[in-house]
Amino acid sequence: MTANIFAASFFSDAYEWVTTLRLPVGEWVNVFVDFLMDTFGNQFAAIRTGISWMVDLLEAIIGFVPYWGVAIIIALIAWRIAGRGVAIFSLLGVLFIANIQLWDYAVITLAQIITATVIALVIGVPTGILAAKFKTVNSIVRPILDFMQTMPAFVYLIPAVFFFRIGSVPAVFATIIFAMPPAIRLTSLGIRQVPVELIEAGEAYGSNWHQLLFKIQLPQAMPTIMAGVNQCIMLALSMVVIASMIGAGGLGSVVRDGISSLDVGKGFEGGIAVVVIAIILDRLTQGSGKN
Amino acid sequence: MLSVAAIGCDTGSEESVEIGYVNWACATASSYLAANIIETELGIEANLNDLDAAPMWQSVATGDVDFIVCAWLPGTHAEYFGELEDEVVDLGPNYHDARIGLVVPTYVDIDSIEELNDHVDQFEGRIVGIDPGAGIMSATDTALDEYGLDFELVASGDAAMTAELRTAIQNEEWIVVTGWTPHWKFADFDLKFLEDPKGVYGGAETINTITRMDFASDNPAVQSFLDNYYLSAEQLGDLIGMMEEYDDNNEAAQAWMEANRDVVDGWLE
Numbered sequence: 001m002t003a004n005i006f007a008a009s010f011f012s013d014a015y016e017w018v019t020t021l022r023l024p025v026g027e028w029v030n031v032f033v034d035f036l037m038d039t040f041g042n043q044f045a046a047i048r049t050g051i052s053w054m055v056d057l058l059e060a061i062i063g064f065v066p067y068w069g070v071a072i073i074i075a076l077i078a079w080r081i082a083g084r085g086v087a088i089f090s091l092l093g094v095l096f097i098a099n100i101q102l103w104d105y106a107v108i109t110l111a112q113i114i115t116a117t118v119i120a121l122v123i124g125v126p127t128g129i130l131a132a133k134f135k136t137v138n139s140i141v142r143p144i145l146d147f148m149q150t151m152p153a154f155v156y157l158i159p160a161v162f163f164f165r166i167g168s169v170p171a172v173f174a175t176i177i178f179a180m181p182p183a184i185r186l187t188s189l190g191i192r193q194v195p196v197e198l199i200e201a202g203e204a205y206g207s208n209w210h211q212l213l214f215k216i217q218l219p220q221a222m223p224t225i226m227a228g229v230n231q232c233i234m235l236a237l238s239m240v241v242i243a244s245m246i247g248a249g250g251l252g253s254v255v256r257d258g259i260s261s262l263d264v265g266k267g268f269e270g271g272i273a274v275v276v277i278a279i280i281l282d283r284l285t286q287g288s289g290k291n
Numbered sequence: 292m293l294s295v296a297a298i299g300c301d302t303g304s305e306e307s308v309e310i311g312y313v314n315w316a317c318a319t320a321s322s323y324l325a326a327n328i329i330e331t332e333l334g335i336e337a338n339l340n341d342l343d344a345a346p347m348w349q350s351v352a353t354g355d356v357d358f359i360v361c362a363w364l365p366g367t368h369a370e371y372f373g374e375l376e377d378e379v380v381d382l383g384p385n386y387h388d389a390r391i392g393l394v395v396p397t398y399v400d401i402d403s404i405e406e407l408n409d410h411v412d413q414f415e416g417r418i419v420g421i422d423p424g425a426g427i428m429s430a431t432d433t434a435l436d437e438y439g440l441d442f443e444l445v446a447s448g449d450a451a452m453t454a455e456l457r458t459a460i461q462n463e464e465w466i467v468v469t470g471w472t473p474h475w476k477f478a479d480f481d482l483k484f485l486e487d488p489k490g491v492y493g494g495a496e497t498i499n500t501i502t503r504m505d506f507a508s509d510n511p512a513v514q515s516f517l518d519n520y521y522l523s524a525e526q527l528g529d530l531i532g533m534m535e536e537y538d539d540n541n542e543a544a545q546a547w548m549e550a551n552r553d554v555v556d557g558w559l560e
Contacts, residue, residue, distance in 0.1 A: 161454040166419060166447045244423070247447040253423045256446070260345050260424035261370055 033159050044163045051115065055168045058111035067098040074280065082287025089283070093276040102254060102273045109250035110277065112168050112243070113236045116175035120232050124180045125225065128187025129213070138188065145181040153178055153242050161246050171248030175239045182231035190224030191217050230285040237278045251277075307336035308513055311347040311356035315449060317473040317498070318361035319540065320530045321385065325360050325520060327544035332559055333512050344425070345371065351503050352378040357510070358502040358517060360385055366493040367391055367426035367471070380504060384497035385520050386473075386527060391427045392484045392492040393418065393434070394470030396460050403486040404438050413465040417443045419455050420469045427469045427492075434491040442467075456480065473527055475535065519558040526554065 037044070062070060071094035079087035097106050131138040153174060160170035194217050202216045218225075244252030251270050258267025308329060312322035326337035340347075340356060348371035350356040362368050362381075372381075393404055401410060418435075420428050423446040431444050447455070452468050453476050459466035460480055467485070476482060500517050507514040522530070530547050537543035548555050 158450055158454050161447075161451050162458060165458060166445060166451050166455045244446065245448040246451045247419075247445045249446065253446050257423035260343065260422050262345050262349065262374055263424075 033162060037162055048164045048169045051119075051164075051169045051172050052167070054115045054118075055111050055172060058114055059107055062110055063104075063107045067094060067103045071095055071098075074284075078280070078284055078287070082283050086280075086283040086287060090280045093280055097273045097276060100269050100273070102251065102269065105249070105251045105254050105270070106273055106277065108168075108248075109240055109252065109274070112172055112175065112248060112250065113233065113240075113277075113281075116172045116179060116236050117229075117233050119172070120176045120180040120236070121183055121229060123176075124183030124228070124232070125187050128184040128225075128228070129191060131184065131188040132191035141184065145184060148177050149181045153239065154245075157242070157246050166247035168248055170246045171239075171243035174243060174246070175236045178239050179232045179235040182235065183225075183228040186228030186231065187221070187225050190221030190228075193224065194220040226285060226288060230282060233281050233285060234278060237274055237281070240274055307338060308357045308510060309338050309340060309355065311340050311342050311350055311359045312361055313344050313347055314341050315361070316475045316531050316534070317386075317527060320534045320543075321360050321498070321522060321527065323534070323540040323544045324530060324547060325517070327541060327548060328516065328555060328558070329513055331545070331548070332555065333516065335510075335513060344368070344422075348372075348375055348379075348501075351375070351501055354503045354505075356503065357506055357513075358382075358500060360498070360500045360517075360520065362499040362501045363389060363391075363426065363471075363496055364499050366430065366496050369426060370429075378504065380502045380506065382500040382502060382517055385500050386498035386522050386524075387495065388524055389471065389473065389496040389498050390484065390492075391430065391469070391471040391496065392487055393431070393467055394476075394482050394484055395465070395467050396456075397481040397483050398463065399465050399467075401485070402483075403488065404434060404440075404491075405486075405488060407467065407485070408439070408441055410465065411441050414442070414467055416441065417445050418467050418469065419452050420444050420446050421449050421452050422446065427471060430492050431469050434487075434489075437489050437491050444469075473524070473531065475531055478528075478532070516558055519560070521558075526551065 065073070071091050074094060075087045075091040078090045094103075097103050127137075127141060131141045156177060157170070157174055160173050164170040164173055198216055198220065199212060202212045207215065240248070240250060240252035241255050242252070244250065244256050251274050254270030254273075255267050258264065258270060310322055310326055312318045322339060326339050329335050329337040340350075342350065342356075347356070347359055348362075348368070351359055352375040362372065364372055364381075393407075395401070401407070407414070418431060418440075420431060422428065428444065428446065434440065435442060435444060456466060456468055456476060457480075470476065470482065470484070500520060502514070502517065529550075530543075533543040533547050534540055537546065
């Protein structure tokens with residue numbers, strides 16, 4: 001009886017506690033963001049300069065070549081690694097984007113996507129390798145990846161603006177966070193799927209870890225890693241409209257411009273240009289994965 | 292829920308209204324207040340729908356939403372109103388002296404848009420804007436042409452713009468943004484509008500109440516309240532302040548109603 005009363009009061013107390021003592025999670029995050037800004041202001045400024053340099057450089061390079069030049073170059077690359085069909089599609093796709101007057105916007109978007117993807121891969125692939133090799137790394141990285149992938153992107157747009165101001169840099173930063181997880185996951189998966197016999201054979205011939213990694217594991221895992229690269233690019237493209245909310249410009253702002261002025265046609269044109277770029281990049285990375 | 296709706300259909304009078312609003316401080320405050328008055332004073336359920344400006348206008352025209360109290364006319368929402376004029380009813384202003392324009396922190400030592408070109412480097416050659424396609428953005432495009440400004444208009448969004456403004460003010464940097472009032476940024480920071488001698492941004496604007504067609508006959512009680520609904524600059528300022536003070540927008544609206552009993556009664560006459 002007393003036990004029952006005790007239990008009842010315990011649970012009602014616990015219930016009270018759950019609902020009344022609200023954890024100030026939001027305030028902790030605010031304090032943390034302020035702390036980061038105060039402490040690492042210079043580092044953020046340096047990262048900002050670096051990323052902005054890379055985006056500007058790419059934009060200058062892609063923008064320097066006329067659209068038909070880019071169309072031919074991409075078509076040639078596509079012919080070489082993905083076949084004639086993809087080459088023709090790429091050629092027509094770029095000409096189509098230029099035809100609907102969106103090439104200048106596409107250049108900005110491409111520069112940002114490429115920058116974000118390259119950085120995501122430079123961080124992601126080694127992290128994937130480490131996660132495949134060490135169980136501890138894997139168990140630390142996995143929940144972080146879940147977090148990165150499922151946290152709605154809107155949530156880190158504004159901190160990204162605090163750290164990196166508006167423009168292409170916070171957009172690239174937000175895109176990296178959103179697009180990196182599959183690169184890490186699939187790299188790690190690819191390496192772990194390499195047959196044990198192959199590793200043992202390598203070890204029997206006296207290979208060190210370095211030789212094992214570069215001569216056996218990475219080549220064997222390459223198709224899976226390329227699937228990760230492919231996913232990374234696709235996710236980066238899916239961020240363009242969201243990124244335009246923090247000043248990224250490019251095709252995303254064309255879409256938002258169309259939608260927010262009730263001009264569905266204009267929004268659709270921006271959207272279809274994104275789709276064309278996505279298909280070209282998808283076929284190119286899939287093609288190079290097969291080779 | 293379902294049965295209430297069904298009864299509502301049978302008797303021909305509606306038991307609930309749908310309100311559309313945009314998630315701007317002034318629009319949120321005014322819409323929550325209207326909703327609370329309709330629920331507690333008129334006993335009619337009022338549902339708030341948080342929408343973007345374009346879908347908000349579209350849904351008044353299609354009748355999915357009964358009314359909005361945050362239509363900026365004649366300038367900012369000119370495009371929407373122009374397109375949908377024949378499909379909606381304009382009940383006129385619920386607020387005067389709204390204003391859009393280029394806004395700088397007070398420590399920025401110029402007063403007119405005409406002086407911007409002398410300080411391109413200090414502003415890093417950019418005007419920080421909001422959503423591409425917003426009325427204030429096309430007005431700013433016109434301003435770039437009319438004043439021959441050597442600036443780039445960077446599109447972002449309300450939140451990103453105010454975040455950028457905050458950072459610039461912390462660093463005491465020069466910054467120019469597309470701004471409008473009423474907005475909480477004027478309460479939080481020391482800001483001023485740049486003079487606009489060519490009148491590109493138009494004069495003062497009004498914030499109007501727009502209803503769907505036939506709303507007056509479907510819901511006369513709410514219609515008559517909306518017709519009277521009008522906030523002075525001071526009243527809206529107080530209300531926005533309360534919205535920030537309270538965690539819950541409904542509590543803030545109720546508190547404002549208690550403090551301004553006579554005003555509310557006046558609207559309901």
